[in-house]
Amino acid sequence: MTRPAEYPEEDWLALSGLQHFAFCKRQWALIHIEQLWSENYLTTAGHLEHSRVHDYESSESRGDLLIMRDLRVFSRSLGITGACDVVEFHRAANGIKLHGRDGLWDPYPVEYKHGKPKTNDADRLQLCAEAMCLEEMLACTIQEGALFYQRIKRRERIPLNDELRNTVKKDLLQMHDLFTRAHTPQVRPTKACSACSLRNWCLPELTKTRSAQKYIDLQINGMNS
Ligand code: SF4
Structure with a gap:
């Protein structure tokens, strides 16, 4: 499998599918290829908590911190699109310019999850993919993001290292291949x-x-x- 330099927009996959893929490749295919979806108490709880985070009106600015909610992101090189729950922009001397804002800013993605930290990499992969989209869109480098877990009410700092980035690329390559072939794993x-x-x-x-x-x-x- 080789990755094209860019995926055309009609071939972009849902970024959120990375967490399904990490959970179970077949589950991802059933949802994203065969278009099956079923609510259970875990997914319902997740939607309710996300509806509080995804609220454009509550984007805010607090001095040297700008908070944007439900920020739409995409990556042509990875062939994905989705939304970040929250992106914090911290004022920084070596940051990037933002349209309509004075000064320079450092982006810091934060993903909200119900429950507690998982043993698998599903949440970390989703966060890393969001950061990789932001890097491509804003021409910057993001070293770290955070996962906030509702059950333990705590933020976990996640270094966005090469290992995580390579897993995102590898999984997406496989997802694009399965999607193109409309193949659901056994x-x-x-x-x-x-x-x-x-x-x-x-x-x-x-x-x-x-x-x-x-x-x-x-x-x-x-x-x-
Ligand atoms: S094998 Fe089937 S039931 Fe088990 S996690 Fe995957 S999709 Fe769900």
């Missing part, structure tokens, strides 16, 4: 399946217990295998 049941909002469509338990033919036999004839 079921690979993991512990994540118990918290998956698409479990009832995916039916991961079928792969563990019986073949599809046996399942059909069971449904039609009541035969237990």
Whole structure:
């Protein structure tokens, strides 16, 4: 797989899909290729909390700090588009110019999450991709961002290192390839399946217990295998 220098706009993927992809590649494909979506209590809680963050009217300026909410971002080189929950701009001598604002500013993305920090990289990858979009749009470098978790009411500082950036690029390359081929990966049941909002469509338990033919036999004839 080789990455084009730029993706045409019609091929851009949803940036938020990176967290689905990190959770389960099949889940990402079911949502973004097959257009299935299902709410469970985890996704509903996430939407309610995001609706408070995504509010243009509450963008504000406090001295040397400018806070922008629901900032739309994109990257032609990565082929993604989405929105940052919050981007803080801190006044800095070596910052960048902003349209309509005096002085120089350093961007600092902050992503809000319900629950507590995850063991996988899903949230960190999403934050890193947002920062990479901002870097491309504003011609700057962003060393760090933050994840704010509602359950523990704490901000976690995330260094945007090469390892994270390379994973974003690698995952997006694979996502573009799967999307172009309209290919949904096969079921690979993991512990994540118990918290998956698409479990009832995916039916991961079928792969563990019986073949599809046996399942059909069971449904039609009541035969237990
Ligand atoms: S049920 Fe499991 S395998 Fe199926 S999409 Fe969800 S996490 Fe992936």
